[in-house]
Amino acid sequence: MSNDIALQAIDLVKHFSTGSSGVLGRATNIVQAVDGVSFTLPRGKTLGIVGESGCGKSTLARLVTRLIEPSSGSVVLDGVDITNLSGKALREMRRKLQIIFQDPYSSLNPRHSIGQIIGDPMRIQGIVTRPNEKAEVQDLMQRVGLNPEHYNRYPHEFSGGQRQRIGIARALSLQPSVIVADEPVSALDVSIQAQILNLLENLQKDLGLSYVFIAHDLSVVRHIADQVAVMYLGKIVEVGAAVTVYSNPAHPYTKALLSAVPVANPSMRGLGRRIRLVGDVPSPIDPPSGCRFRTRCWKATDLCAAVEPPLQADGAGRVVACHFPEETPVTIGQSPV
């Protein structure tokens, strides 16, 4: 049973303190970046995490890969609690859980050749030995669509899309079981985005990888994800099968988010399908009481301010944190995004 679960987050919390240290009696501000997030990633599947800037999705990526330490909660990888690992056990865990970053420019060391960037982690983890390192690296380069003859080149000699392929090859070099991809295509041009998404899907099929795929672009997530979690101000407000969430969103925020995506079809212009959210996302330093979305929600009542809605199943296969979930499916000619 637990063997079918690749990665699990249990009630993860990350609070950052800002401002003065409080030594002089001044109160510090606590940014509640991630506040009680749980999810389960089945093996070989893709969990998409969407939300606007500041919703905590990148913090969540860093928490599950243990690049930062959670304030509380735990992360379970392949049935092992990795929250408190250190030393050798931590290094072994890092082999199985790799991350791909958004910016293909700043995530590669400009002074290292491609051979070093992909080969070093393999040697350090003891996956290859010096004599066959080059052959292994070139094999990986081929696999991600890079020319193996470019083994000795440096990052600046590659385009954005090729650099992202290098980042993917580096993540794959350790034969991980789970890859966390934090906005892996948002810095790329549309035509290149499609190439990278196809590559990620093919690799998943061939190697049985599980992905946590974080993005703000709803159509990208719709394409690649099996399950989708929608985050708002540090919490998951809705989670479910991608098909369900996109065609029949339960949370008002999900519905508003989907309706805001521009449709690449001029004949649908001005059909009034857009829900116009007023204002901005509140500060995570002082989030609203009760439901965090209530300050921008057109359905909010006194109940929403007083009682925080729990994330629970609604009977229609949707898991949502809302006192008044949406009933009607969104009816949009083609498809919303």
Add this chain to the structure above:
Amino acid sequence: MSNEVVLSVKNLSVVFHTPDGDVAAVSDVSFDLRSGETLGIVGESGSGKSVTASSIMRLNNSVTASTSGSILISGVDVLTADEIEVRRVRGSEVAMIFQDPLSALNPYYTVGKQIAEAYLVHHPHVSKSEARAVTLEMLKKVGIPNPEKRIDEFPHQFSGGMRQRIVIAIALINNPKVLIADEPTTALDVTVQAQILDLMKELQAEFNMAIVLITHDLGVIAEAAKDVLVMYGGRVVERSTVEALFSEPTHPYAWGLLGAVNSLSSSGRGALATIAGSPPSLIALPSGCSFNPRCAYASDVCRTEVPLLRSIGLQGSVTACHLPDVEILSIGHGVASR
């Protein structure tokens, strides 16, 4: 047509001189824009869309860049006019908003001061209190809540969407005829993007201004533009109405772009349509049509001759492709209906 032409670009070419060689950033771009209309310019990074925009404001360095052609704004050719004349045109006739609203604002001055400054430059005899009143009015128009208080706040105290509203306020304070918007919503979240696009539409109707909307997002084009230029490798490869671009695209590059977007928006999980390869280096553009190395339909003539823009179809589209009309129209229909 009651709307007058407010911006007329003819045969614009821009070459940057770099240590690695000359970069042909923009080649032979022409278009007209009428008041109250929105022209979308779409293309990938390095397609020349931003350089076209900065040329209209004459922001290119005259030492490192050679610019030829003409850009007429209200009868003034900004490429040949003297600096005093260009300063008058900049701001009052044509204004620009940028992708990143944080770096477009000065962190040391209150937003009120920055908006009023733009007004005072073009209205030197106005008192400061009058300028402040105009600024306050503008803040209300761009939808800043509680403007009386926020006029004295600094850029870091605003969110990304609110900052973009401030930048729009600065751009529109002198009631320009043309607004150049270079990726105005790319740095913003989708819900905020929707707010800003709506705001631009409202203000366009109110001021009857023309907008040049530069973006890589075909969804934004579909929502906001009337006509579209598709750019590739520094050239216009297709010019059409927004309806024609989506119902009858006429250039293989446009087919690739639409194919990628359409396959992404369909609910299927199959492989996405892609354009093979990557955009060309502007230092060493391929001979002939610069799209030919990535084009599935390229033949020998594409590798030797640059295709000229020609009209095609019944929707007034113009395309730069060597393929015969019949073939273009049938493939274009196929791509659009996929």
